[in-house]
Amino acid sequence: MLKIKIFLLLALFCISALSSQKAEIVTLTIVVNAPGSPPYLYYDLDSQSYQGVVVDFFSQLEKNEVLIAKFVDSNRGRSEKFIIDGKADMMLTSWSWLDTPEQLIFSEKISTHRSYLYSLSPYEPNFTFQTIKKMRVCAREGFIYPGLHSYFENNQLVRIDSSSQITMARMLQKGRCDYAIMNDQNAAAIFADQAYCQNTIYQSPVPNDTVDMLFAMRMGIRPIKTLINQQIKVFSESGELNASVRKHSSNLTFPSSLTCNQPNIDTESQSHNLGNN
Structure with a gap:
């Protein structure tokens, strides 16, 4: 009887731990200068969803249940302010296009524009x-x-x-x-x-x-920056980046x-x- 109780307690502990892990999956809100532009990030009417290099970039992190990428329509004038105000987490951009880059943190370069x-x-x-x-x-x-x-x-x-x-x-x-x-x-x-x-x-x-494309992020998600930079390295060195660019580009x-x-x-x-x- 004691063994059964110990087993049940361990089972409940494992279930609780798994539930806690799933609850910790991060959802990132990514603003898009709608409707976006290929090959990086664009709205596809056929699939009724955003497609592009950025979507492919985050897909592996989503498969591994590390985070979920949520894309939100915006425009160039509002996107930067949304991130600074904490209403969104990040966007793909270049620091030279921003009004107040000092109020944001940046990932490593993902591509050249x-x-x-x-x-x-x-x-x-x-x-x-x-x-x-x-x-x-x-x-x-x-x-x-x-x-x-x-x-x-x-x-x-x-x-x-x-x-x-x-x-x-x-x-x-x-x-x-x-x-x-x-x-x-x-x-x-x-x-x-x-x-x-x-x-x-x-x-x-x-x-x-000629500018570097990178992710501009709000100050409050510095730990995520390390994860993003690691994924950029994997995405680039594996050849997935070049393959994604070709997939979403015109010839x-x-x-x-x-x-x-x-x-x-x-x-x-x-x-x-x-x-x-």
């Missing part, structure tokens, strides 16, 4: 940003472009803000701006749409910005060359997975 100017006309062999004075440049409203900031401030370039990358591409196509600023992977995804099959899109010979190269299959396709309806970084 390169932005270029895109045009309907070829670039001269001796192209520099100084040679395109007074040209109209479509940019994303609220976004910071460190490499071109001084040109906009000095009115050497005319900045025309737009609500999304898709709208910027359409404005370029319609001649409302001379150039559009996009990161290379997002541009490849957007201009691969059939709406641009009659256009040849040219990429500037050099990027206007379009520049100058673009598309075959028109379906005329008069509406960009916005066809590009529902494309986005805003």
